[in-house]
Amino acid sequence: MTDLPEQAPLAELREFLYSYLEGTPRAVEAARGVSFEVRRGERVGIVGPTQSGKSTVVYALAHLLRLKEGQVFHEGEDVAAAGYDRAALRRSVGVVFQRPDFQILEDVVGKDVAFGPTAAGVPAKETRERVEESLEAVGLSYPEFRLRYVHALSGGQKRRVALAGVLAMRAPLIVLDEPMAGLDPRGRDELFGLFERLREQRNLTMVMCSSSLADASLLCDRLIVLEEGRVAMDAPVREVLAGADRLDALGIALPEPVALARELRKILPDLPTDLLTEEELEEALLERLGESRA
Template identity: 35%
Template sequence: MLLEVKDLSHSYDSEANPDNYSLQDINFAIEQGEFVGLIGHTGSGKSTLVQTLNGLIRPSAGQIMIDDQDITKIKNLKEVRQKVGLVFQYPEHQLFEETVFADVAFGPKNLGLTEQEIEEQVKNALEVVNLDYETFKDRSPFKLSGGQQRRVAIAGVLAMEPEILILDEPTAGLDPKTRREIITEIVAVQQKTSLTIILISHRMEEIARLADRVLVLDEGKLVLEGSPAEVFQHQEFLQGIGLGVPQITEVLLKLKSEGNKVATDIFTVKEAKQEILKLMRG
């Protein structure tokens, strides 16, 4: 098992108010190569959880096992942060170097790699996010478009060659075309390299289409876990905790509730169209 979280709890105010948990008794495991969606309303604990997974936050209790090593007991987290890459929401706000090359190379340099190794990893990372190395390496990241800046920021994490990539709303604020392109690029590298991905998103259609498994947080607790088909069957429960289901699923569940025989584990417009046409034709 690549990642296993056991009885994880965290309180930001453990001394003054020990019962006020941001995370409480979280348990789950993720295998190598899985694409996991993490959903929950604002304040449910999603960002706190993923920051514990790469050591930015040390939890109040519990274990986080990565490659059979409990990272909550490790003092030097450099190796952990190489294994677990975290792309924050609006990661372009973290760009700071004068050139694209220097920004993407910052992480690999800190790993003590040779200049040739650093250059190779920067090239590979920029290629993954569809930025030509020769065209962009000497350009200022601050003179790029918003979508290009987002790609450079993601490349900076990918250049560390992590085993696990955590994406916290990676396409927030982007136009639909750029959003689709970046998600396509991330999926492509995951399929090519067996990279393990944890994606936080409020776009239920995106989660349903991409994830192998979905984790649902509510008030710091893991309240639901399963495949997209399993999780999004719980429409009323999800709505009760401030979430929804993909619009396509909502339509199919409505048809099923009216006595129609339709599949509800469908998450693309094309498949839904075929299902509805099949229903209409009897």
């Protein structure tokens, strides 16, 4: 290893402020000074009660908002600086919108996934390879799905096509707005499995916002909790879950094992709440019951 200076974070918001309908009586301050970093390879979840500014924050990271106050950095560079190549930047951040219908531009799966690379001038042969690779990466067999009509797919499959389109762009940062919203249990399971595989296979950095703390806890390494457009917590998942009382006070629904552990603390005050699964809760309980019997 050479003695390189520490790499800049992949993305960063600094004192980001944003209002919708500014200058009108219905103006809404959606972000009120949000700062955080996203490092390479991280999976960051943005959680918070409804209307807390989650979507606004992820849109800022995807450079979809006209920035007025605060700064957005990409690989250490201020994206609002004169001469910064914002077109190139768009290509280096992939966005998966909450509603795949907004995203899907072509009626046939293969064509839709090819849309981005084609528009970016990637040669036809390479585009074809990328389409195949991306569809396979999201668990849709290329020969089986490339000629299928998008409108005939299930919700989970549509979201996977949207994600394949983003992967085909080879964007190092992927931003997702409520990726689990509106999916049936099967679609959710498929998507969970997919995110696990992507994590193993690719060095992708992902930022997703979710109204479900349970989903975000299972999918992410670190969570940023928003409250009325401000960062209330920013810590590794377990550290955030350890603050169950605080989360509850913010009006965030707790994941089941966390909620149960919090209830049980009335009789077992040292029971931890930084639990991801029912099994972990069981283990923590057995440990404490064993101790009290010994």
